[in-house]
Amino acid sequence: MAYLSDPVTILKGVGPTKAKQFAALNIYTLEDLICHFPRGYEDRTRIVSISDMEVDRPACFKAVVMNTPRTNHIRKGLDITKVQVADHSGRLNLTFFNQKFTAEQLNYGEEYIFYGTLTGDYTGYQVTSPSFERLDSAPVVTRRVLPIYPLTAGLSNATMLKTIQQAMAICDTPAEIIPEPIRRQYGILPAERAYQAIHMPSSMEEAELAKRRLIFEEFFVFSAGLSLMRASRQQKWVKPYNKKGLSAFIDAVPFALTGAQTRAIEEIKTDLCSGKPMNRLLQGDVGSGKTMVAAAAAYLAVQNGQQAALMAPTEILAEQHYQGLNKLLSPLGVRLQLLTGGMTAKQKREGREAMEAGAVDLVIGTHALISEGSAFKNLGLVIADEQHRFGVAQRQALASKGDAPHLLVMSATPIPRTLALIMYGDLDVSVLDELPPGRQKVDTFLVGENMRARVNAFIRKQAQEGHQSFVVCPAVEEAEELNIKAASVWAETLQKTVFPDLRVSLIHGQMKSAQKEEVMAAFAAGQADILVATTVIEVGVDVPNATLMVIEDADRFGLSQLHQLRGRVGRGKEKSYCILTSHNKNPETLSRLKALCSTNDGFRIAEEDLRLRGPGDFFGSRQSGLPVFRVANLACDLKTLKEAQAASVRWIEEMGTKSTPEGEVLRRRIGELFRRSAGTMN
Ligand code: ADP
Numbered sequence: 077m078a079y080l081s082d083p084v085t086i087l088k089g090v091g092p093t094k095a096k097q098f099a100a101l102n103i104y105t106l107e108d109l110i111c112h113f114p115r116g117y118e119d120r121t122r123i124v125s126i127s128d129m130e131v132d133r134p135a136c137f138k139a140v141v142m143n144t145p146r147t148n149h150i151r152k153g154l155d156i157t158k159v160q161v162a163d164h165s166g167r168l169n170l171t172f173f174n175q176k177f178t179a180e181q182l183n184y185g186e187e188y189i190f191y192g193t194l195t196g197d198y199t200g201y202q203v204t205s206p207s208f209e210r211l212d213s214a215p216v217v218t219r220r221v222l223p224i225y226p227l228t229a230g231l232s233n234a235t236m237l238k239t240i241q242q243a244m245a246i247c248d249t250p251a252e253i254i255p256e257p258i259r260r261q262y263g264i265l266p267a268e269r270a271y272q273a274i275h276m277p278s279s280m281e282e283a284e285l286a287k288r289r290l291i292f293e294e295f296f297v298f299s300a301g302l303s304l305m306r307a308s309r310q311q312k313w314v315k316p317y318n319k320k321g322l323s324a325f326i327d328a329v330p331f332a333l334t335g336a337q338t339r340a341i342e343e344i345k346t347d348l349c350s351g352k353p354m355n356r357l358l359q360g361d362v363g364s365g366k367t368m369v370a371a372a373a374a375y376l377a378v379q380n381g382q383q384a385a386l387m388a389p390t391e392i393l394a395e396q397h398y399q400g401l402n403k404l405l406s407p408l409g410v411r412l413q414l415l416t417g418g419m420t421a422k423q424k425r426e427g428r429e430a431m432e433a434g435a436v437d438l439v440i441g442t443h444a445l446i447s448e449g450s451a452f453k454n455l456g457l458v459i460a461d462e463q464h465r466f467g468v469a470q471r472q473a474l475a476s477k478g479d480a481p482h483l484l485v486m487s488a489t490p491i492p493r494t495l496a497l498i499m500y501g502d503l504d505v506s507v508l509d510e511l512p513p514g515r516q517k518v519d520t521f522l523v524g525e526n527m528r529a530r531v532n533a534f535i536r537k538q539a540q541e542g543h544q545s546f547v548v549c550p551a552v553e554e555a556e557e558l559n560i561k562a563a564s565v566w567a568e569t570l571q572k573t574v575f576p577d578l579r580v581s582l583i584h585g586q587m588k589s590a591q592k593e594e595v596m597a598a599f600a601a602g603q604a605d606i607l608v609a610t611t612v613i614e615v616g617v618d619v620p621n622a623t624l625m626v627i628e629d630a631d632r633f634g635l636s637q638l639h640q641l642r643g644r645v646g647r648g649k650e651k652s653y654c655i656l657t658s659h660n661k662n663p664e665t666l667s668r669l670k671a672l673c674s675t676n677d678g679f680r681i682a683e684e685d686l687r688l689r690g691p692g693d694f695f696g697s698r699q700s701g702l703p704v705f706r707v708a709n710l711a712c713d714l715k716t717l718k719e720a721q722a723a724s725v726r727w728i729e730e731m732g733t734k735s736t737p738e739g740e741v742l743r744r745r746i747g748e749l750f751r752r753s754a755g756t757m758n
């Protein structure tokens with residue numbers, strides 16, 4: 077017998093070379109191997125007679141070899157072996173390419189079982205390179221449901237299959253973590269049967285059942301983790317805020333808060349005064365005014381003698397929050413401190429010292445700078461803005477820091493239900509479902525290259541009316557440099573040849589942050605008519621005078637990302653527009669983009685985006701902080717997710733506090749899942 081934690085090298089046939097290939101698939105131990113699940117199956121259980129075979133439909137057939145296989149050497153590197161087989165219904169030619177030795181194992185007069193696909197037309201039919209085995213051999217490549225595994229160079233499906241089966245034969249499958257009553261309630265296979273069946277199903281139905289169990293298990297582990305996190309946070313006691321007055325703050329705000337803002341602030345206040353750490357998500361479409369709600373929360377923290385931290389995903393955004401909030405809050409006696417990578421080492425050090433000494437009340441900076449070993453004197457509230465790069469693992473790390481600070485997570489991306497449950501299952505939710513008054517719908521158009529002149533004329537028109545335009549060029553992470561070039565080349569073209577009389581500026585992610593800030597500030601101050609940008613301007617940037625957003629090659633963005641970008645305009649009183657350009661002729665792509673033209677409803681767009689692109693790409697970045705699931709598909713497994721969530725709640729209630737062997741394994745698995753997810757952040 078062997079242990080799940082044993083290295084794959086203890087298996088027969090796995091030497092250093094194979095081990096390296098497995099490592100490329102993140103398989104190091106027997107457990108990794110057993111948890112390497114098929115990506116699909118081939119149903120080879122159907123056995124038909126030769127006359128019943130259909131073209132292009134793979135099937136098994138039982139046939140006798142009618143002659144001795146003959147190989148022709150066509151040219152260097154090409155051998156063709158031909159052999160004829162027959163059953164009671166007819167004859168069939170088999171052709172093998174470069175499989176001389178395999179094919180010549182077929183003995184004249186003997187019967188085999190084959191698996192292959194019939195091709196050809198009335199001039200002649202054949203089966204090319206079928207798999208086959210003797211009738212008296214155990215079913216390996218025929219007469220069964222064959223798992224198809226994710227593979228890597230040098231590693232064949234057959235090797236993977238054999239290696240996994242070898243591992244399963246010498247060691248137990250991962251331990252059961254779902255208690256029997258819960259399995260019974262949800263019709264879930266026991267662990268051992270599920271692991272057997274996922275790798276060696278006797279039918280497609282059984283494979284499905286096994287898959288359902290493993291998806292359920294993943295969600296169960298994850299949901300239980302969230303529930304445990306939440307429960308342990310809620311056991312903590314924090315001093316309830318007793319200074320609840322907000323009137324000075326509300327008087328200082330230059331506009332009337334919306335009903336939704338007022339409601340959210342009340343909900344937050346209730347949390348802060350409850351004696352338990354707040355765990356709240358503030359969700360609201362772009363422009364719904366989340367910053368004011370955050371400011372109110374920070375103001376309350378400071379009034380109650382605590383420090384607050386506002387974490388932004390980009391330096392531009394941190395800078396902008398700092399500018400806006402400083403104006404609002406410093407007259408109220410709040411001492412603010414900015415902390416970004418663009419500051420000099422000395423400035424950063426002084427900022428940190430002030431934090432530690434308690435000489436500042438509200439620190440605003442990037443996630444990295446604030447979470448990275450910064451010490452506060454008395455941190456009471458952490459606000460994470462536009463947090464979709466700030467997942468469960470990050471929250472957990474933060475929540476375990478210091479004395480359980482209150483946590484407010486803000487999201488502008490309307491998130492589909494499944495993802496919301498996954499990302500924020502541990503949070504209470506406040507929604508800003510109302511935009512500040514006077515906002516108008518951003519009219520959106522999709523145009524081809526033939527409309528270029530009109531697009532340019534439209535940009536010029538905005539400038540003539542004293543308004544500004546954004547022009548966004550795609551920035552795909554993998555090809556960052558290429559795209560920066562695209563943005564900078566495009567900026568130059570616009571300035572030199574199209575708009576020599578207008579002021580064109582440029583901003584992209586590879587610029588020094590001081591430089592970015594300068595460009596952004598100048599644009600916000602109206603010192604440029606056109607800002608050519610990569611997606612660095614995606615989140616939060618607020619320039620109310622900008623009325624036009626042109627997005628080049630819009631097909632290269634996700635819908636939600638486009639929606640975010642569009643949210644950069646229409647923030648003032650003026651009518652605003654968004655123009656999507658695309659050379660793409662693919663009808664699906666175009667209809668995807670047209671969906672954006674016909675709705676401003678972020679939730680609908682988000683659902684559509686998730687359906688089309690899958691969760692990995694949903695946020696336009698793999699660094700989403702989403703947990704890494706092996707089997708579950710967040711776009712389709714909503715029902716199972718909900719069941720697993722209900723099950724995990726039941727589990728926590730019934731046995732969460734008792735120490736059971738199942739519970740111990742579950743806790744370990746939770747830790748592993750969260751660690752694996754945290755790993756994707758790097
Ligand atoms: P988001 O929710 O996208 O973060 P912001 O907080 O940046 O939105 O707010 C968008 C704009 O709306 C800002 O210019 C802000 O000053 C303004 N704003 C926020 N709340 C109100 C309100 N109640 N009335 C009018 N304008 C508001």
Ligand code: MG
Nearest residue numbers: 366367488616
């Ligand atoms: Mg914002």
